[in-house]
Amino acid sequence: MPVKGVFGLANLEEYLAQIEAAGNDVDEAVAEGLAESAPIVTEEMHRLLRQSSETWTGMTDATIFQTEPQRDGNFTFVEIGIDAPLAPQGFYKEFGTARQAAEPFVRPAFTNMRNRWRAKLREVLKSLGVAA
Amino acid sequence: MMTIFERVNTALAAIAPPTPFAMDTYLGALPDQYLVYSLIVSGPQQHADDVEKERTHRIQVSIYDRAGLVALPDVDTPMLAAGFIFSSQRQLPKDPDTGHYGLVKEYVFLEDL
Numbered sequence: 001m002p003v004k005g006v007f008g009l010a011n012l013e014e015y016l017a018q019i020e021a022a023g024n025d026v027d028e029a030v031a032e033g034l035a036e037s038a039p040i041v042t043e044e045m046h047r048l049l050r051q052s053s054e055t056w057t058g059m060t061d062a063t064i065f066q067t068e069p070q071r072d073g074n075f076t077f078v079e080i081g082i083d084a085p086l087a088p089q090g091f092y093k094e095f096g097t098a099r100q101a102a103e104p105f106v107r108p109a110f111t112n113m114r115n116r117w118r119a120k121l122r123e124v125l126k127s128l129g130v131a132a
Numbered sequence: 133m134m135t136i137f138e139r140v141n142t143a144l145a146a147i148a149p150p151t152p153f154a155m156d157t158y159l160g161a162l163p164d165q166y167l168v169y170s171l172i173v174s175g176p177q178q179h180a181d182d183v184e185k186e187r188t189h190r191i192q193v194s195i196y197d198r199a200g201l202v203a204l205p206d207v208d209t210p211m212l213a214a215g216f217i218f219s220s221q222r223q224l225p226k227d228p229d230t231g232h233y234g235l236v237k238e239y240v241f242l243e244d245l
Contacts, residue, residue, distance in 0.1 A: 088225075091225075095192070095194070095222070095224055095236050096157075096168065096170070096192075096194055096224075096236075097224065097227050097234070098158075098162060098196050098227040098229070098230040098232040098234065099157065099162075099227070099229065099230060100157065101156040101157040101168075101170065102156075102168075102170050102172070102192060102194070104172050104173070104192075107172050107173060107190065108172060108173035111173045111175055111188075111190070112173065112175060
């Protein structure tokens with residue numbers, strides 16, 4: 001039962017058109033942008049987990065994953081989440097159980113970092129030839 | 133101004149028939165059916181002139197029931213009436229220790245400040 005989110009691109013068509021006009025490969029630019037911005041979210045997940053009541057063994061932390069940029073047609077994305085089949089305690093910590101309070105670290109990471117990762121993404125795209 | 137916790141508390145207290153509920157962990161003997169709510173994340177949504185104008189609160193309401201997930205209390209009606217927007221839900225694995233099935237429902241509240 002993996003718990004994960006997907007980073008895609010929306011409302012960046014104008015940027016992408018500029019990249020293409022500048023002669024750059026849009027797919028590669030987006031993949032590079034996602035690869036550089038996604039760790040902002042995973043680092044926040046690690047940080048929130050560290051702040052939780054977790055008796056630290058590192059096992060839950062080890063289930064946090066981030067994939068390399070992937071493509072499905074024109075859709076470029078990375079997956080970020082916790083690999084619950086590997087160790088379900090991350091799932092229980094995120095959502096709670098009948099006896100355990102939820103201490104979410106996945107959902108807040110996406111929310112807390114949404115502006116920073118988008119800013120990083122734009123920064124990378126600009127560095128690839130897009131005017132501000 | 134009503135806090136987000138007061139808002140959820142008031143909404144869940146309006147469930148008919150009344151269903152036991154608590155914030156975070158339910159202490160003591162567990163009822164056959166009960167609710168637990170918690171604040172998942174709360175963050176600014178909009179600023180104007182360096183002042184926060186809107187804030188979004190994401191609330192999780194977990195419904196636990198030893199009989200399964202078929203006949204659950206209606207949480208949506210009082211939460212929506214209290215101004216929350218239903219976001220998503222997901223089933224929890226059955227708790228092997230307590231025998232409860234679980235369903236997590238998420239609601240979002242956009243607060244004007």
